[in-house]
Amino acid sequence: xxxxADDAPRIEDELVGLLPKLKAHALYLTRSGDKADDLLxxxxxxxLSRSHQWQPxxxxxxxxxxxxxxxxxxxxxxxRQRQEQELPEPDMVADAGFERQxxxxxxxxxxxxxxARLSDEDFALVTxxxxxxxxxxxxxxxxxxxxxxxxxxxxxxxxxxxxxADELRQGGGS
Amino acid sequence: MFADSGLSDELAEKIVAxxxxxxxxxxxxxADDEAMVRRLIDEDPAVRxxxxxxxxxxxxxxxxxxxxxxxxxxxRLVALIRGHGTSDVAVMTPASDERAxxxxxxxxxxxxxxxxxxxxxxxxxxxPLAAAASVAVLISSxxxxxxxxxxxxxxxxxxAVLASATEQAEIRGRELADARAELSRLAGIxxxxxxxxxxxxxxxxxxxxxxxxxxxxxxxxxxxxxxxxDEHQRLRERLEQQRAEIxxxxxxxxxxxxxxxxxxxALTEAExxxxxxxxxxxxxVEDLTGELERREQRIASLSGELEAGKASATSxxxxxxxxxxxxxxxxxxxxxxxxxxxxxxxERQQVERTATTAEQQLASLxxxxxxxxxxxxxxxxGLTAAEDGRQEALQQLVGMEADLAASKNWLGQIAQYHRVxxxxxxxxxxEVGADELDHIQEWLSGMLGREIVAPDLTRFGVTxxxxxxxxxxxxxxxxxxxxxADDRPLAxxxxxxxxxxxxxxxxxxxxxxxxxxxxDRYGYAVVGWSDPELLxxxxxxxxxxxxx
Numbered sequence: 001x002x003x004x005a006d007d008a009p010r011i012e013d014e015l016v017g018l019l020p021k022l023k024a025h026a027l028y029l030t031r032s033g034d035k036a037d038d039l040l041x042x043x044x045x046x047x048l049s050r051s052h053q054w055q056p057x058x059x060x061x062x063x064x065x066x067x068x069x070x071x072x073x074x075x076x077x078x079x080r081q082r083q084e085q086e087l088p089e090p091d092m093v094a095d096a097g098f099e100r101q102x103x104x105x106x107x108x109x110x111x112x113x114x115x116a117r118l119s120d121e122d123f124a125l126v127t128x129x130x131x132x133x134x135x136x137x138x139x140x141x142x143x144x145x146x147x148x149x150x151x152x153x154x155x156x157x158x159x160x161x162x163x164x165a166d167e168l169r170q171g172g173g174s
Numbered sequence: 175m176f177a178d179s180g181l182s183d184e185l186a187e188k189i190v191a192x193x194x195x196x197x198x199x200x201x202x203x204x205a206d207d208e209a210m211v212r213r214l215i216d217e218d219p220a221v222r223x224x225x226x227x228x229x230x231x232x233x234x235x236x237x238x239x240x241x242x243x244x245x246x247x248x249x250r251l252v253a254l255i256r257g258h259g260t261s262d263v264a265v266m267t268p269a270s271d272e273r274a275x276x277x278x279x280x281x282x283x284x285x286x287x288x289x290x291x292x293x294x295x296x297x298x299x300x301x302p303l304a305a306a307a308s309v310a311v312l313i314s315s316x317x318x319x320x321x322x323x324x325x326x327x328x329x330x331x332x333x334a335v336l337a338s339a340t341e342q343a344e345i346r347g348r349e350l351a352d353a354r355a356e357l358s359r360l361a362g363i364x365x366x367x368x369x370x371x372x373x374x375x376x377x378x379x380x381x382x383x384x385x386x387x388x389x390x391x392x393x394x395x396x397x398x399x400x401x402x403x404d405e406h407q408r409l410r411e412r413l414e415q416q417r418a419e420i421x422x423x424x425x426x427x428x429x430x431x432x433x434x435x436x437x438x439x440a441l442t443e444a445e446x447x448x449x450x451x452x453x454x455x456x457x458x459v460e461d462l463t464g465e466l467e468r469r470e471q472r473i474a475s476l477s478g479e480l481e482a483g484k485a486s487a488t489s490x491x492x493x494x495x496x497x498x499x500x501x502x503x504x505x506x507x508x509x510x511x512x513x514x515x516x517x518x519x520x521e522r523q524q525v526e527r528t529a530t531t532a533e534q535q536l537a538s539l540x541x542x543x544x545x546x547x548x549x550x551x552x553x554x555x556g557l558t559a560a561e562d563g564r565q566e567a568l569q570q571l572v573g574m575e576a577d578l579a580a581s582k583n584w585l586g587q588i589a590q591y592h593r594v595x596x597x598x599x600x601x602x603x604x605e606v607g608a609d610e611l612d613h614i615q616e617w618l619s620g621m622l623g624r625e626i627v628a629p630d631l632t633r634f635g636v637t638x639x640x641x642x643x644x645x646x647x648x649x650x651x652x653x654x655x656x657x658x659a660d661d662r663p664l665a666x667x668x669x670x671x672x673x674x675x676x677x678x679x680x681x682x683x684x685x686x687x688x689x690x691x692x693x694d695r696y697g698y699a700v701v702g703w704s705d706p707e708l709l710x711x712x713x714x715x716x717x718x719x720x721x722x
Contacts, residue, residue, distance in 0.1 A: 127239060
């Protein structure tokens with residue numbers, strides 16, 4: 001292995017450290033083990049190809065998660081355009097790989113299984129604040145909406161999580 | 175949102191903000207609202223429960239992506255990243271993931287491994303070709319050395335070998351040139367692929383930019399959506415208000431409907447009462463009619479008795495006359511016998527033997543005479559009794575007529591009068607004759623208090639006979655009497671009446687036909703033995719004349 005000339009930590013090394021978190025992120029988005037790996041790989045390649053755009057000293061996980069969301073939503077949008085919404089959204093149905101990984105790793109609590117029921121947009125919003133350290137103000141500026149709207153959407157998402165978690169508890173977690 | 179908690183969305187948002195601010199986040203919440211939530215946490219168990227719930231949710235969300243050490247990350251991806259930026263590592267195994275080859279285009283020219291073909295595709299290498307050429311040179315060098323050491327015997331063979339080797343080398347050289355050309359061509363293809371990937375990457379970048387723009391638009395749309403939701407809420411409230419007004423209107427309408435139903439009920443009851451009264455009157459009329467019939471039968475029976483009495487009296491008179499004739503005959507014969515006796519007494523001397531017989535004959539005849547006288551007296555007694563019975567029947571007839579006059583059914587009484595006067599008193603059909611028409615009209619008009627005219631009905635074959643004044647129930651009745659084509663009497667009667675208007679109604683009273691009608695002050699009746707059709711026709715002609 002080489003070390004870079006300026007002796008700063010290489011983006012590659014930091015990215016490898018983020019892979020478990022990003023894989024979890026991808027699993028929630030894709031609801032499929034295979035698709036999560038695919039999305040993760042495409043995200044990493046794009047991040048590496050644009051590593052010059054990243055400003056060292058800022059949070060890499062935030063930057064890469066933005067790339068992942070962007071790739072995913074882009075793909076969803078194109079897929080919807082192709083299918084004209086004639087078919088149910090395939091990624092809303094978890095495949096076997098996703099179930100296996102969920103049971104093995106992610107979905108040990110009702111809360112986590114409930115989060116899998118969030119829309120992708122709500123998931124992105126909630127993780128911005130709770131997983132990637134965004135402030136409400138930052139989210140509002142990025143989306144170009146009033147901060148009160150961000151609060152409304154966060155509240156709605158948390159209500160969805162609560163309702164889904166309650167259902168899972170009553171359903172015996174089967 | 176948190177529908178189970180029973181809290182409004184507005185308050186729930188403030189609680190979410192409050193809990194986030196507890197964790198040091200910058201969720202928007204005014205100081206007043208924060209104080210309010212703080213107070214509600216103490217006062218409202220539902221708020222307290224939601225706060226606890228949100229704290230737990232936040233704790234879980236904070237570690238949502240972090241606490242997953244066992245997540246599988248593909249080794250090749252780690253290797254790919256670690257190998258990034260070095261020139262000597264080619265890790266990608268395209269056979270395992272063809273998409274990786276496509277996605278690899280996102281970062282062309284940065285040392286990433288590019289695979290140009292799938293495994294199994296022909297791959298050209300000039301390494302083995304060069305080795306083959308070297309071997310050929312070595313072999314030819316060894317052959318020359320051998321020639322020098324072992325005389326020239328082998329020279330020709332070795333020269334042949336050399337020529338063969340040279341030929342081989344030339345073949346190998348051509349193959350080498352072909353390989354180089356192929357390599358060069360493939361390099362061109364690779365370069366072309368690189369530039370395509372660059373173009374694809376640029377398009378992806380453009381897509382991302384447009385996505386950002388769309389997100390901004392979407393945020394604006396969400397703002398408008400919120401405004402529209404407010405408007406929607408206001409409209410819903412107005413709708414509720416209008417529904418309430420409609421409900422009030424429906425209550426009022428129901429009340430009106432109920433009043434209407436009551437009124438209908440009252441009307442139905444009134445109609446039912448009216449029917450009852452009508453039925454009672456009908457029953458009464460039937461009773462009176464029955465009574466009248468019974469009385470008629472009685473009159474008929476009495477008339478029969480009267481006729482029988484008359485016949486009996488006539489028979490007795492005839493027999494009496496016969497007996498008187500017989501008595502005269504007997505007296506004449508007695509005188510003859512007396513004459514014979516004188517003759518016989520003169521001749522007594524001669525007929526002494528027959529004298530006794532003559533005396534006996536005389537005694538017998540005397541006894542017969544006595545018997546005749548006795549029977550005559552008996553007949554005279556019977557005649558007297560029959561005369562008494564006739565007188566009694568006449569008195570009963572007068573009584574019946576008085577009863578009739580007292581009856582309430584003026585129509586029936588009219589019929590009865592018609593029967594009595596027109597049939598039994600044919601000779602006194604009218605009180606005043608038709609030749610005194612003007613007098614009749616003046617007379618009856620005075621009695622009835624209205625104009626009474628005798629309509630001209632000759633076009634129906636009905637001629638005016640005269641008039642009579644009756645009294646029924648102390649009311650004067652003008653009776654205009656006509657004779658139909660068959661010379662049967664028929665009468666138009668007019669009587670004051672307060673029974674209310676009534677349309678012409680045909681009826682039958684025994685063998686008599688009637689049509690009667692009423693206006694507000696008078697009752698009218700046409701009665702006679704004529705056909706009902708004729709009476710109805712006459713009524714149509716008469717009614718307009720008497721219309722008030």
